[in-house]
Amino acid sequence: MPAQSRVPADAVRNVRVGRQGLYDARRRLTAYEVLFHSGESARESTGSGAEVVGERATSQVIASTFGTFGVDRIAGSRPVFIGFTRAFLTGIIPVPVEPAGVVVEIPANMMVDAELLAGVAQLRENGYRVAIVDYRGQPEYSALLDLVDYVKIDLAAHPARRLAELATQVVERGRALIATGIEDESTLERALSLGFGLFQGPLLEKPSVLERRTLTPTQLVCSRLLGELSEDDLDIVRLEPVIGSDPGLALRLLRTANSAASGASRQISSLRQALVIIGPRRLRSWVVLILLEGPSAASPADGLWKVLARACACRGLVRPADADLAFTVGLLSGAADLLGASPLLVAEAAGxxxxxxxxLVSGVGGAGVALTAVLAHENDDDAGVGASGLAPYDVSHAYLEALSESLRLVEEITAGGGGG
Known part of the structure; x- marks a missing residue:
């Protein structure tokens, strides 16, 4: 394996997401809620106010759940409850994942108005299930109760009589009750007697934290993509090299397309296939989501361009029918180098x-032979190039062309900023 490319410290990071189970009356694990978790306090002042911190925290949870980990790793075949901010709930930003296996949570203290009601109604029409968090009987929530599937009530926040009133209101509207704050057996028994069907709290399971090392998508690439995605005559496959210049974004999109939450049950054979499956609308949503996440690597320089060069060189050494596959193999190989992970682990994570x-792992097939030759060329291993069966001149020529293409693309991105 060649020496790892040098990249900025902020290009690779450890991503954490909190998780807590929801249980049924027989104490069987039924679903998971994903929670914001950071090595830094979410209350830390950023100079942008609490609203921006909330947007960023929510964006990080969504991106981590569906892009970094994959919903199957977080919840298996169980549903995932995940909070969304007002921009997602009202449709200003499209929800970036398909409805299967996802329950959209409306956070506590959300202002209920015609815009929110219309947005939630549209989410339900699109197949999403919706839950109210921390319901306290607010009069303005009356219309919202008719649009949701679940209602969460914190048992520790209400005296017995008030709790019974709230439970009756929800049951009479035909909505499923979820009890949170289950800390002991007596609280669980009280919830059962009031008609609650799902339960969450430290008695059943304390929140846990999942962690994974990941590549950080770059702000400049995402800004460029947002401009490209605004064009009416967009051909999504032409974005492949732009996305390929950012291994972090490419890995995230591969996982998303292959995730059970995206509705794609088949495995993915190329980045181009993933882009077609995701489609322009959802891709635009992902790009906005990444920009909302907050600070990340500022540019694709200092090594990330080498990943794109490797991918392009692999593509140039195979027959046209295998070009997309070879590009993806080279891209994943470079991503494995940047992450310091084995190619097998990266392939499994990408699905x-x-x-x-x-x-990628064994050098099998035309794409595997191309990758073997390109890796040998990067290490100035002429014997290794020859052993691949490809002519050293052809490999050198393909790599020089790929290098030129990757440098030109990076220059366009860094010079163009957010331009389309």
Missing amino acids: VTSEVRDA
């Missing part, structure tokens, strides 16, 4: 097909 995995 690619066995053909991609075998090429």
Whole structure:
């Protein structure tokens, strides 16, 4: 394996997401709620106010759940309850994942108005299930109760009589009750007697933290993509090299397309296939989401361009029918170097097909041979290039062209900023 590319310290980071189970009356694990978790306090002043911190925290949770980990790793086949900010709930920003396996939570203290009601109604029409968090019987929530599937009530926040009143209100509207704050057996028994069907709290499970090392998508690439995605005559496949210049974004989109939450049950054989599955609308939502996440690597320089060069060189050494597959194999190989992870782990995390995995790990097939030759060329290993079966001149020529292409693209991105 070649020496790892040098990248900025903020290009690779450890991502954490909190998780807590929801249980049924027989204490069987039924679903998970994902929670914001950071090595830094979410209350830390950023100079932008609490609203921006909330947007960023929510964006990090969504991106981590569906892009970094994949919903299958967080919840298996169980539903995931996840909070969304007002911009997502009202449709200003499209929800970036398909409805399957997702319950959209309306956070506590959300202002209920015609805009929110219309947005929630549209989410339900699109197939999403919706939950109210920390319901306290607010009069303005009356219309909202008719639009949701679940209502969460914190048992510790209400005296017995008030709790019974709230539970009756929800049951009479035909909504499922979720009890939070279950700390002891007596609280659980009280919830059962009031008609609650799902339960959450330290008695059943304390919140836990999942952690994974990931590549940080770059702000400049995402800004450029947002401009490209605003064009009416967009051909989404032409964005492949732009996205390929950012391994962090590419890995996230591969996982998203392959995630159970995206509705794609088949494995992915190329980045281009992933882009077609995701589509322009959802891709635009992902780009906005990444920009909302907050500070990340500022540019794709200092090594990330080498990943794109490797991917382009692999593509240039295979027949046209295998070009997309070879590009993806080179991209995943470079991502593994940047992460300091084995290619097998990266392939499994991305959810690619066995053909991609075998090429990446074992050098099988045309794409595998191309990758073997390109890696040898990067290490100035002429014997290794020859052993691949490809002519050293062809490999050198393909790599020089790929290098030129990657440098030109990076220059366009860094010079163009957010331009389209």
